[in-house]
Each structure stands twice: as structure tokens, then as C-alpha cells.
Amino acid sequence: MLFNLVLRRAFIYTPHMSASTHTPPTICALATAPLPAGVGIIRLSGAAAKVAADMLCPTFNSVAPRVAHYGQLVIDGVAIDRALLLHFPAPHSFTGEGVVEIQGHGSLFVLDKILDFLCTQPNVRRAEAGEFSRRAVENNKMDLTQAEGLADLIAAATSAQAKQAIRQLEGELGDTFNGWRTEILHLLAHVEAAIDFPDEELDILADAALEEKVTVFLNNISTATRTNLGERLRDGFKLAIIGRPNAGKSTLTNLLTGQDTAIVTPEAGTTRDVVTAALTIGDFPVQLADTAGLRDATETIEKIGIERAGATAETADLVIALTSAEDWQTYSGPTPEVLPYLQPERTLLLVSKMDETSLNVPDVWKKHDVLGVNLTSSGSLSGVLSALEKLITAAYAPAQEAATVTRARHRDALNNAHGALTRALDLYKNPRSDTSLAELLAQDLRDAAAAIGTITGHTSSEDVLDTVFSTFCVGK
Ligand SMILES: Nc1nc2c(ncn2[C@@H]2O[C@H](COP(=O)(O)OP(=O)(O)O)[C@@H](O)[C@H]2O)c(=O)[nH]1
Ligand SMILES: [Mg+2]
Numbered sequence: 001m002l003f004n005l006v007l008r009r010a011f012i013y014t015p016h017m018s019a020s021t022h023t024p025p026t027i028c029a030l031a032t033a034p035l036p037a038g039v040g041i042i043r044l045s046g047a048a049a050k051v052a053a054d055m056l057c058p059t060f061n062s063v064a065p066r067v068a069h070y071g072q073l074v075i076d077g078v079a080i081d082r083a084l085l086l087h088f089p090a091p092h093s094f095t096g097e098g099v100v101e102i103q104g105h106g107s108l109f110v111l112d113k114i115l116d117f118l119c120t121q122p123n124v125r126r127a128e129a130g131e132f133s134r135r136a137v138e139n140n141k142m143d144l145t146q147a148e149g150l151a152d153l154i155a156a157a158t159s160a161q162a163k164q165a166i167r168q169l170e171g172e173l174g175d176t177f178n179g180w181r182t183e184i185l186h187l188l189a190h191v192e193a194a195i196d197f198p199d200e201e202l203d204i205l206a207d208a209a210l211e212e213k214v215t216v217f218l219n220n221i222s223t224a225t226r227t228n229l230g231e232r233l234r235d236g237f238k239l240a241i242i243g244r245p246n247a248g249k250s251t252l253t254n255l256l257t258g259q260d261t262a263i264v265t266p267e268a269g270t271t272r273d274v275v276t277a278a279l280t281i282g283d284f285p286v287q288l289a290d291t292a293g294l295r296d297a298t299e300t301i302e303k304i305g306i307e308r309a310g311a312t313a314e315t316a317d318l319v320i321a322l323t324s325a326e327d328w329q330t331y332s333g334p335t336p337e338v339l340p341y342l343q344p345e346r347t348l349l350l351v352s353k354m355d356e357t358s359l360n361v362p363d364v365w366k367k368h369d370v371l372g373v374n375l376t377s378s379g380s381l382s383g384v385l386s387a388l389e390k391l392i393t394a395a396y397a398p399a400q401e402a403a404t405v406t407r408a409r410h411r412d413a414l415n416n417a418h419g420a421l422t423r424a425l426d427l428y429k430n431p432r433s434d435t436s437l438a439e440l441l442a443q444d445l446r447d448a449a450a451a452i453g454t455i456t457g458h459t460s461s462e463d464v465l466d467t468v469f470s471t472f473c474v475g476k
Contacts, residue, residue, distance in 0.1 A: 037106030096139025130472025144457030194438035230404030243322030245293025248352035272305035282389035294337035325357035
């Protein structure tokens with residue numbers, strides 16, 4: 001009885017999204033790509049969707065829900081297209097509102113005329129970026145991570161990306177974080193009970209196993225944020241190519257990208273800016289960075305370039321350290337400039353110009369894989385690619401099974417929750433004499449639950465929703 005009472009109170013403290021009481025405008029947009037195509041689909045969502053569609057296609061008026069209707073679209077008494085129309089009455093639709101889909105022929109001119117006409121109907125306007133998905137979230141058709149998963153699925157360019165996106169769309173990520181949030185709220189309920197009964201404060205907190213539970217939460221969060229696999233699968237693994245001037249970095253860049261991405265000359269110090277290019281290696285998206293050659297430069301521009309090269313290598317997920325065969329012979333290994341940047345298990349040592357110097361390179365040098373190549377020959381490409389694929393796969397294999405955080409937004413929220421829970425644990429272990437322990441603990445737990453809630457959209461903050469959906473396209 002007591003527990004039920006306080007549990008309810010705990011839930012009141014957490015911000016929940018509430019359905020708005022006024023009728024939002026009905027929105028319409030092209031759901032397919034804005035290109036001439038066989039079919040173009042317009043989607044309408046909102047209370048006025050069906051009425052507006054009926055004005056466009058009078059024969060659609062009496063058609064049953066979810067039954068395809070083939071009818072003439074008429075504007076100002078003139079037929080402009082024949083289309084397939086479908087009505088999904090609320091709440092059984094993508095957005096949870098009444099939805100109509102109009103599948104016309106894919107003339108952008110005609111589709112635009114249809115959209116213009118629909119917008120002349122009462123309370124209908126064009127949709128903003130991400131507005132359909134946002135409504136789906138606001139009507140609890142999906143949580144925020146699922147909406148993000150949907151956007152990622154649409155943007156996926158490799159099967160690993162698609163696999164991650166569909167897992168998120170299916171709710172795996174959201175379910176995990178919702179579970180954590182609910183557990184924190186249960187703990188909060190106990191702590192709030194302690195506020196109401198100051199005499200029994202310590203007993204109640206001990207009964208709630210506060211210390212043990214918070215430690216478990218902290219561990220879960222640390223595990224989820226330890227790897228950046230999820231973010232990298234979305235945005236690309238950062239691969240930096242470093243080495244002395246003339247080692248062949250830009251030649252390698254051009255070999256990997258299959259085009260003249262960077263300028264190649266026999267002159268040392270050609271590359272100054274960091275040149276980046278996107279490519280796919282195996283199943284992984286990669287952001288390649290060609291950098292300025294590392295040496296003791298005297299000229300200002302080259303010096304800046306070298307500083308940037310160092311910074312790029314330090315923040316990279318993977319590094320290719322390039323050494324010419326001649327230099328490798330001189331140093332019996334990579335040139336000294338690259339040594340500070342060799343990351344354990346994340347570095348490929350590449351030896352270039354094997355065609356110019358006869359040399360036996362080892363397979364491994366101090367635990368780093370080594371590969372000798374002639375970069376001017378396109379035949380070297382497949383060897384370099386498979387070495388890189390092996391490296392990425394090995395570096396990220398341990399992370400495959402963890403709940404994958406796929407955006408910086410998720411990571412920030414988890415870090416905030418981690419901070420709040422760490423404060424709670426510190427307080428519990430070193431209580432302050434002047435203030436109620438339970439009240440302070442409750443505040444930290446509330447903060448932790450709210451932080452995790454921003455990931456799934458259990459938040460009253462419009463800012464979070466605005467930020468997420470502003471990255472979506474119109475029509476999604
Ligand atoms: N023979 C031979 N020449 C190479 C090889 N790799 C690069 N080069 C040449 O070395 C010079 C410098 O190459 P570049 O890619 O600009 O070096 P970077 O300064 O490291 O970017 C160019 O003339 C390239 O054609 C290689 O494996 N074999
Ligand atoms: Mg270069």
C-alpha cells in the first residue's frame with residue numbers, strides 16, 4: 001500500500017509526453033524521392049486527410065479503409081492523373097492519425113500541383129522535415145530511437161548499417177533504455193518513501209539495496225558507452241594515413257578511392273590540408289583522411305598541416321602508417337615520426353615502393369600487421385583492402401553484442417545519467433549531515449531517469465524533438 005502510493009508519486013515527477021489537446025494541422029508531402037519516376041507517392045496525415053483526398057478524388061468518398069481504390073484525380077474540374085488511393089483511419093496508421101496515401105504517376109509537376117491543391121483545403125499544409133515520424137513518436141507509435149532507426153535504414157548503404165538500423169527500428173535499443181529508466185524509477189520510489197518517513201530513512205534505503213542497484217546501473221551504462229561501434233557504423237570509421245613526405249600516402253588514397261582525390265607529386269610536402277574521402281571497405285563505411293607528411297618543417301603552412309596530421313591520427317579509429325621500403329631498411333621498421341601514433345590492434349603498417357627496393361618485410365612488427373606493396377600498381381588494392389577489413393573486423397568484434405549506442409546524442413544522455421548516478425552513490429557512501437540524504441538521492445535518481453528518457457523520447461523537452469527531427473527529410 002505504502003509502496004503503491006510512493007510509486008505513483010515517483011512517476012508523477014518524471015516528465016511524460018502528453019498528447020496535445022488541440023487538433024494539429026493535417027500535413028502532406030511527397031513520400032518518394034523528388035525525381036521523375038514510374039510512381040510518386042503523396043502522404044497525408046491528420047484529421048482532415050480523408051476529406052481533403054475526397055475533394056481531389058470524388059470516387060474515393062465511399063471506399064472502405066485499407067482498400068486500394070483506383071480513381072481519377074480532379075482539380076478545378078480537370079482530370080490531372082489517375083492514382084491508387086488508400087485510407088488508414090486513426091489510430092491504425094504510421095503516424096497514429098488518419099493517413100491517406102495517393103500513389104500517382106511520378107511526374108514532379110503533377111505531384112506538386114496535387115500538393116498545392118491539398119494545401120488549399122481547410123487545415124492542410126505541407127509537412128516540415130521529419131514531421132510524419134515526429135507525429136508517430138508523439139502518438140506513441142514508436143519511440144525516438146525507432147524513428148532514428150527508420151531514418152538510418154533509409155540511409156543505409158551497407159548491410160551492416162542496414163542490420164543495425166533494423167535492430168533499432170524493431171525497438172531493441174529503446175527497450176533496453178526504457179528498461180533501465182523504469183528500474184531507476186522503481187528505486188526512486190523507494191527513496192521517496194524514505195523522504196516521507198525520515199525516522200526510517202536509513203532502513204528503507206538499505207532495504208532498497210540502493211548501493212548494489214546503482215552500481216549495476218553504472219556498469220550497464222559504462223558497457224554501452226565503451227565502444228563507438230554503433231556510431232561508427234552510421235557515420236564511418238575514421239581511417240588516417242600517416243607517414244613521412246613522399247611515402248606514398250596520397251598515392252594510396254587515390255588507389256583506395258579509385259580516383260584522383262589527392263595530388264601526387266615526387267615533390268616532398270605536397271599535401272598540406274587533411275584530404276578526406278568516403279569509401280566502403282567490406283561491409284564498413286570508412287572516412288579516409290590523407291594527411292601532410294610528418295617531418296621537421298620550417299614553412300608555416302606545412303607546419304600547420306603537420307599539426308593537423310597529428311591531430312587526425314590521434315582521433316582516428318584506425319591508422320595506416322606508411323613507410324617506404326628504403327626507409328624501412330634504414331630503420332629496420334617504421335620511420336620514427338609515426339611511432340607515437342601506432343595504436344594497439346588498430347594500426348596497419350604498410351611498406352610502399354617494394355618495387356624499388358628489394359626487402360623482406362615481416363608479417364608482424366611489434367604486434368602490428370605489416371604489408372609490403374607497390375602503390376603504383378592497381379593490383380595492390382585487393383591486398384590492402386583485405387588487410388583493412390581484417391583490422392576493422394578484429395577491432396570491433398568484441399563490441400558486436402553490446403547494446404549499441406548509435407548517436408552522440410545517446411552517448412551524451414548516458415554520460416549525464418552516469419554522472420547523476422555517480423553523485424548518488426557518492427552521497428550514499430558519504431552522507432551530508434545538514435540535509436536529508438533521501439531528498440538529495442531522489443534528485444540525482446530523477447536526473448538519471450530524465451537523462452535516459454531523452455534517448456527514447458520520454459521527455460517533455462521540445463528541444464530534444466526539434467533537434468532529432470530537424471535532421472530528417474521532408475516526407476519522412
Ligand atoms: N615506385 C613507386 N613509387 C611510388 C609508390 N608509392 C608512391 N610512389 C611515388 O612517390 C611519389 C610521392 O607519392 P605521394 O603519394 O605524393 O606521397 P605522399 O607525400 O606520402 O602523399 C610519387 O611520385 C608517387 O608516384 C610505390 O609504391 N612505388
Ligand atoms: Mg601527399
